[in-house]
Amino acid sequence: MQPLALLGETTTPDGTTLSLTRRGPEFIILANGKPLMSNRMHGSEEALATFGCARVVRSAAPVVLVGGLGMGYTLRATLDVLSADATVVVAELVPAVVEWNRGALADLARRPLEDPRVRVEVGDVGQALRASHGGFDAILLDVDNGPAAFTSTTNVGLYTDGGLAAATRALRPGGVLAVWSAWDDRKFEQRLKYAGFRVAVEHVRARLKRGGPRHTIFLGYTD
Numbered sequence: 001m002q003p004l005a006l007l008g009e010t011t012t013p014d015g016t017t018l019s020l021t022r023r024g025p026e027f028i029i030l031a032n033g034k035p036l037m038s039n040r041m042h043g044s045e046e047a048l049a050t051f052g053c054a055r056v057v058r059s060a061a062p063v064v065l066v067g068g069l070g071m072g073y074t075l076r077a078t079l080d081v082l083s084a085d086a087t088v089v090v091a092e093l094v095p096a097v098v099e100w101n102r103g104a105l106a107d108l109a110r111r112p113l114e115d116p117r118v119r120v121e122v123g124d125v126g127q128a129l130r131a132s133h134g135g136f137d138a139i140l141l142d143v144d145n146g147p148a149a150f151t152s153t154t155n156v157g158l159y160t161d162g163g164l165a166a167a168t169r170a171l172r173p174g175g176v177l178a179v180w181s182a183w184d185d186r187k188f189e190q191r192l193k194y195a196g197f198r199v200a201v202e203h204v205r206a207r208l209k210r211g212g213p214r215h216t217i218f219l220g221y222t223d
C-alpha cells in the first residue's frame, strides 16, 4: 500500500486538527486523525445540491448558500444546475480548506472556486444564516456527519429550534433548506416540521448508482 502523504494541517476554531492527506489518487481530509471525507465517494454530496436546487433552477437570479466547502463537490453540483445569473455563497469555517481547494484539491471538482458566480465567505455558516433576511432561495448544509453528530461543537446551534428559525428567516418564500446526514434522524425531522417546514427525506448511495453506504438528505420547504 502506498504511504499516506501529509499535504497540509490546520487547527479549527474549536481546536480540532484538520489534516489534508493523499495516498495515490485518493485525497482524505482527517479530523483529529479520523476520516472526515475522501474523494472516493461524493455522490450524496452532489445529490444534496440536485435535490436542494430542484426548485431553484426555475427562479430568476437565484441565490444559494452552501456550507461548508469540503472538497467542493456540492458546490460543483450546485453550479452545474444553476443558471448564469445565479449567485452561490460558500461559507467555510476553516481558511485552510479554502486554500486547499484553490491548490491541491482544485481539480477534483473542476475548480468550482474559479466560477464567477461564487462568493466565498470564510466563517461560520450559522453567522451567514443569521445575517440574511430572506436572501436565499436554497440553503445546502453539509458541515457535520448529521444533525446529531457535530464536527464542531459550535455547530449544535444550527439544528436547534433557534437554528431552524434562523434558517427560515434566511430563506425567500418558497425556499428550501437541505441538510446532509450520514443517518436518518426522526427527531430532526420532527423539529423541521415544528419549525414550519414541509419535510421530505431522500436516501441516496454514497456512490449513487454504484453503491456505497446509504446517506440521508433532509429537505425542508417553506411553502
Ligand SMILES: C[S@@+](CC[C@H](N)C(=O)[O-])C[C@H]1O[C@@H](n2cnc3c(N)ncnc32)[C@H](O)[C@@H]1O
Binding pocket: 036, 037, 042, 045, 046, 067, 068, 069, 070, 071, 072, 073, 074, 075, 091, 092, 093, 094, 097, 123, 124, 125, 126, 142, 143, 144, 151, 152, 154, 155
Ligand atoms: C464534510 S465537509 C463538506 C463536504 C462538501 N459537501 C463536499 O461536497 O465536498 C464539511 C465542511 O464543513 C466545514 N464546516 C464545519 N463547520 C462549519 C461551519 N460552522 N461553518 C462553515 N463551514 C463549516 C468543514 O471545515 C468542512 O470543510
